[in-house]
Amino acid sequence: MKVRGGRTVRDLRRENRTAVLQRLYFDGPLSRFSLGPAIGLSSGSVSNVVAELVAEGLVEEAGTVDSAGGRPRTLLRISPDSAYMIGVDVGETRVRVELFDLALTELARVEKPLSTAGPRRVDRYDVAVVVAHVRDGIEQVVREARVDTQRLLGVGVGVPGIVERTPEGGAVVHGQTIGWDAVPLERLLRDSVPLPRTVPYYIDNGAKTLGQAEMWFGAGRGASNAVVVLFGSGVGACVVDDDLRPGRAVEWGHLTVRVRGRRCRCGSQGCLEAYAGAEALLQRWAEAGGRPPLEAGEETALTAMLAAAYPVAALDGGAGPEPDATALAVLEETAEYLGAGFADLINLFQPERILVGGWAGLQLGDRFLSTVRTHAAAYALTYPASRVHIELGTLGPDAVTVGAAILPLAEFFAHGGRREPVEAEELAPAWATALRERAAH
Incomplete structure (x- = not known):
């Protein structure tokens, strides 16, 4: 049955379920009495939706609260163990896999380092190695948490690069900076990971998953729009216009900040990433005469650079070591490049907030x-x-994994708390069938 605006009764039921689930998730526990005014539904509609969700095990009682002169009201919340999500961060120093319940409690975690020590290795992002890490990580977290894979809402994966969605093979990754040319990552994972075929994969840019996490649970909460910057080996950004809808990833790191400038790892010249990413920052320090620790990974080397530029004062009150002038100069120049890059984001998108995350940004x-x-x-x-x-993000260096895990959760909410959209057959009214048959003769 169609209703005003072209929506069906089924659409309205789904939207009502979505509204109840989201309000309980972000603001619960709440009573039925509180839910109605908060989401604009009648008490009867709220009772019907809640009864469905309780019967399905998605919502449970969570104690009572006193009312003004009446009986205590029963509080409701999302049932944490009614479903699970897996989040994967295919980062630039490691592959991280985490398994969460619906309350985002971490039930298991695995990290698989990618080789970053010494000279940059050609096989650092070898597709077969990354797929094997993801496969082994998923197997391990499922085994450790002892969860029923039939109750997985899906696997979210954050990756560096542009993600294309194809009807044949699903998500395909174009990761120019890491040497991935149209990698059919979703198909490779489906063929490799021993999960039921019904478990969906949600693959997206890592900056976008970071943005999702910060807007839902971190420094972006309450903002009507924001740009979330992922600062790691390279730099990327996500533009978010609504705190509950996915943002859009932008290849901010490949804006030109210096014509005929330094060669970027994407192959172009003068990109912001060629000056401001952690990898480029450490290279520039070494080129200027600095001494990054030999055979150290990027995170350790950046720690050493910061310690050299900003030495800790002596504990006894005496003069501490002098700042390393070379490290300090490179960092100050980098700050100006980043400031110019932020200015581009401000002028283009006029955001309410710019939030900086990623391991290097937080460091x-x-x-x-x-x-x-x-x-x-x-x-x-x-x-x-x-x-x-x-401002700095507030969810820490692991926020990409959290954001990846809530990609399936967002779809779950959008479908009204159903693992797959219900595609019930639309029955045509009798007059439509009669006229169609008449036209055929």
Whole structure:
């Protein structure tokens, strides 16, 4: 049956279920009495939806709360163990796999390092190695948590690069900076990972999954729009216009900040990533005469660079070691490049907030970000620059995995708490059947 606006009764039921689930998830526990005004449904509609969700095991009682003069009201919440999600971060230093319940409690975690020590290795992002890491990681977390794979909402995977969705093979990854040319990652995972064929895969750009996590649970909560920056070996960004809808990944790291500048790992020249990514930052320090630790990975080397540039004062009150002038100069130049890059984001999207996450962004910290803010204000247009807040993300360096895990959760909510959209046959009214038969003669 069609209703106003072209939606069917089934659409309205799904939307009502979605509204109840989302409100309980983000603001629960809540009573039935509180749910109605919060989502704009009548008490009868709320009772019907809640009865369905309780019967399906998705919602459970969570105690009572006193009411004003009446009987205590029963509180409701999402049942944490009614379903599970797996989040995978195909990062630039490791592959991380985590399994969560619906409350995002981590039930198991596995990390598989990618080789980053010494000179940059050609096989660092070998597709077969990455697929094997993901496969082994998923097998291990499922085994450790002892969950029923039939209750998995899906596997979310954050990757570097552009993700194309094809009707034949699903998600295909174009990761130019890591040497991935149209890698059919979804098909490879389906062929390799021993999960039921009914378990869906949601593969997307890592900056986008970070943005999803920060907007749902982190520093983006309450913002109407934001840009979330992923700062790791390279840099990327996600533009989010609504805190509950997925954002869109933008290849911000490959904006040109210097014509005929340094060669970027994407093959072009003068990209922001050629100056501001952790990999380029450490290369520039070495080229300027700095001494990164030999055979150290990027995270260890960046820690050493920060310690050299910002030495800790002596504990006894005496003068501490002098800052390493070379490391400090490279960091200050990098802050200006990033500030100019942030100014581009401000001028293009006029966001309410810019949030910086990723292991390198969080490691650089507030002191470095303060200098970036100054340069961003200088390079951006005055009005949008005066309205934006530039802050560090609050979910830590593992936020990409959390964001990947909530990709299937977002779809679950969108389908009204059903693992797959229900495609019931639309029955035509009698007059439509009669006229169709008449036209055929």
